Amino acid sequence: MNTRPHRWNVVVMIAVAFVLCNMDKVNMSVAVIPMAAELGWSATERGLVSSSFFWGYSATQLPAGYISTKIGGAKVLAAGVALWSFGTLIAPPAAQTSLLALCATRVLVGLGEGFAPSAATAVLAKLVPSTERSRAVAAVWGGLDVGSAVGLLLCGPLIRMFGWPSVFYLFAVLGLVWVAAWPLVQPDKMDPDANEVAASALESVDETPVSATYAKLEKSLPPDGKVPWGEFFRSPPVWAVTVAHFCFNWGYYTLLAWLPSYFELALGLNVERSSFLTLIPYIAMTAMMPLVGPVADGWVKNGVPLTRVRKICQGIAFVGPAAATTGVSAAGPVLTAVLVGLMSVAFALGAWSRAGLYCNHQDLSPKYASALLGITNTAGAIPGVLGVTMAGYLLDTTASWANALFIPTAICQLFGAAVYTWLASSERQSWS
Numbered sequence: 001m002n003t004r005p006h007r008w009n010v011v012v013m014i015a016v017a018f019v020l021c022n023m024d025k026v027n028m029s030v031a032v033i034p035m036a037a038e039l040g041w042s043a044t045e046r047g048l049v050s051s052s053f054f055w056g057y058s059a060t061q062l063p064a065g066y067i068s069t070k071i072g073g074a075k076v077l078a079a080g081v082a083l084w085s086f087g088t089l090i091a092p093p094a095a096q097t098s099l100l101a102l103c104a105t106r107v108l109v110g111l112g113e114g115f116a117p118s119a120a121t122a123v124l125a126k127l128v129p130s131t132e133r134s135r136a137v138a139a140v141w142g143g144l145d146v147g148s149a150v151g152l153l154l155c156g157p158l159i160r161m162f163g164w165p166s167v168f169y170l171f172a173v174l175g176l177v178w179v180a181a182w183p184l185v186q187p188d189k190m191d192p193d194a195n196e197v198a199a200s201a202l203e204s205v206d207e208t209p210v211s212a213t214y215a216k217l218e219k220s221l222p223p224d225g226k227v228p229w230g231e232f233f234r235s236p237p238v239w240a241v242t243v244a245h246f247c248f249n250w251g252y253y254t255l256l257a258w259l260p261s262y263f264e265l266a267l268g269l270n271v272e273r274s275s276f277l278t279l280i281p282y283i284a285m286t287a288m289m290p291l292v293g294p295v296a297d298g299w300v301k302n303g304v305p306l307t308r309v310r311k312i313c314q315g316i317a318f319v320g321p322a323a324a325t326t327g328v329s330a331a332g333p334v335l336t337a338v339l340v341g342l343m344s345v346a347f348a349l350g351a352w353s354r355a356g357l358y359c360n361h362q363d364l365s366p367k368y369a370s371a372l373l374g375i376t377n378t379a380g381a382i383p384g385v386l387g388v389t390m391a392g393y394l395l396d397t398t399a400s401w402a403n404a405l406f407i408p409t410a411i412c413q414l415f416g417a418a419v420y421t422w423l424a425s426s427e428r429q430s431w432s
Contacts, residue, residue, distance in 0.1 A: 007127040010187050011136045013178070014120050015143040017081055020175050021113050022147030023154075024088045025053065027167040028106065030155035030260050030275045034164045035095060043404075045099060047392020050257040052103035054384025056110025061377040064118035073122025074187035076115050078179055084112030085175030092165035117377075123187060145286045148256075152279040156272030227371045231431035237364055238372065240423035244314060244357040245376040247416025250383035251321055251409040252350065255281075257388045258405055259343070266401050267336055277340050284344035288351035296355035306363060306426040314356025314424070318417035320349030322410040329406035356420075363426035387412075 028050060036046050068076045087108030094101040120140055128136045151171075158166045232238050259281075263274035292313070299309045324346035328339055361372040387408070394404035 006186070006189055007136075009185050010123065010127055011139055013182060013185050013187070014077070014123060015140045017077060017178055017182075018116065018120070018140055018143030019147040019150060020081065020171065020178060021084070021116055022144045023151035023171050024084055024109055024175065025113065026148050026151040026256065027088070027155055027171055028053065029257050029278070030152065030271060031159065031164045031167050033261060033264050033271045033274065034159055036261075038164075039095065039099075041099070043392040043395040044389075045392070046261060047257075047389045047395075049099065049102060049106065050392075051385045051388035052106040053110040053113075054253070054381050054388070055103075056107040056112075057114045057384065058110075058378055058381035060111055060114030061381060062374045064115045065122075065371075065374055068115070068118045068122040072188065073119040073126070074182075077119035077123065077187075078182050080112040080115035080119060081175050081182075082112070082179045084109040085172045085179065087112065088168050088175065089172035091168045114381075126188075127190060145282065145289075148282050149279055149286070152260075152275050152282070156275035159275075160270075160272050227368060228431045229371075231429075232368075232372065232375060235364075235429060235431070236423040237360070237425040237427075237429065238375070240420050240425070241357050241360045241364075241372070242376045242379045244318075244353075244360075244416050244420040244424070245380035246383060247412045247419075248317065248350070248353055248357065249380040250387045250412040251325070251346075253384040254387040254391050254405060254409060255343070255346075257384075258391055262401055262405065263336075267339075269336070277336070280340050281343045281347035285347040285351050288348040289354065292352055292355045307424065310356050310360055310363065310426050311421055311424055313352045313354075314420050315417055317350050317353035317356055318413045318420070320352075321346035322413035322417070324349070325406045325413075326410045329402035329410070360424065360426065364429050365431070368431075383412075 032041075032046050032049060035041070035049075041049070064076070087105045091102060091105045094105045124136050124140065155167050158170065259278045260271075260274040263269045263277050264271065269277070296309055296313055299312075300306055324342045327342045331338060331342070357376075361376065364372065390408070391404050394408070395401065398404060
């Protein structure tokens with residue numbers, strides 16, 4: 001009887017961790033609605049609470065890969081889940097203590113979650129052969145989308161039935177249960193057939209793009225361990241990816257944090273309905289994902305230059321959402337279905353970034369792709385602090401959702417499109 005290889009038990013567990021990761025990220029987007037009403041927060045204070053997660057998240061992007069390499073991804077992932085679950089667990093009493101105490105707990109959540117991507121990559125690179133890695137990566141990172149959907153789906157009913165603290169206590173307990181179960185799956189254990197599967201892959205000439213990318217990333221650093229940081233910051237294509245990552249995440253993170261509040265404050269909907277409507281754009285984004293890769297790969301196979309493909313895909317991911325958010329701004333609080341439809345278009349078109357900026361690191365330098373990702377991820381985390389906080393401040397000062405949320409998002413997206421179109425390249429760089 002054929003049994004599932006042990007490595008896939010590990011993959012499933014990591015995917016579950018990523019589900020919990022985004023559940024503990026989106027719970028505050030919904031819980032902030034009743035918390036603000038109960039604790040008397042202004043819009044600026046709402047933004048401060050929502051953005052505090054990213055203070056911790058941005059701080060761990062660069063060191064995460066180094067630490068995972070030194071002590072092992074399995075240990076780092078367990079520590080990360082434990083830390084973000086602890087931060088989630090103490091959030092309710094901290095909120096009753098002070099705004100600053102609550103923000104500190106969200107910093108802990110961000111610190112823990114910041115280690116997850118690099119830790120998971122280290123485990124997958126060790127256990128999963130290249131022929132299976134595309135499926136493994138899709139399963140693990142797909143957990144983030146599932147986590148956003150599950151979190152938004154559960155938060156509304158839980159808050160209605162048990163109060164806002166329930167979404168923190170329940171999600172924290174689930175994380176701590178995962179930490180207790182993680183050693184039981186023996187995440188460092190290699191399958192006996194792993195080397196045979198990897199060897200057989202060499203006989204295949206039809207390795208998938210994702211598998212090929214991760215095979216290269218296993219050899220990400222040169223023998224002397226030196227990384228040409230100076231060359232990175234003198235490279236226009238690196239700046240193109242960095243600016244694009246910042247601009248794309250400005251829209252993604254501010255909308256993630258503020259959409260439930262928009263539905264509640266601007267449209268007068270209750271917390272449960274606000275949570276459910278926020279889920280719909282993420283479903284649209286998830287539905288678009290399977291189309292993006294095959295279409296982009298098809299263009300490349302048909303002879304379209306790789307740089308042009310990247311610019312087309314990222315252009316769709318910038319200009320499309322900018323147009324949709326401009327439409328929301330112009331329409332104002334009209335029919336709920338129209339607004340949800342426009343936001344769904346924005347998120348669905350944003351999925352094209354997966355074949356744009358997110359592939360560009362490997363194009364520029366397979367050898368240094370992980371280091372480049374650390375740089376652009378750090379830039380991409382900054383909007384979680386600036387954009388989310390600024391939206392709350394602008395809402396207090398202008399009393400306009402268009403000026404606070406939608407117009408700044410559209411401007412940032414269009415600026416990113418201009419810079420990426422001007423400077424981006426997929427040619428291997430001389431320092432690679």
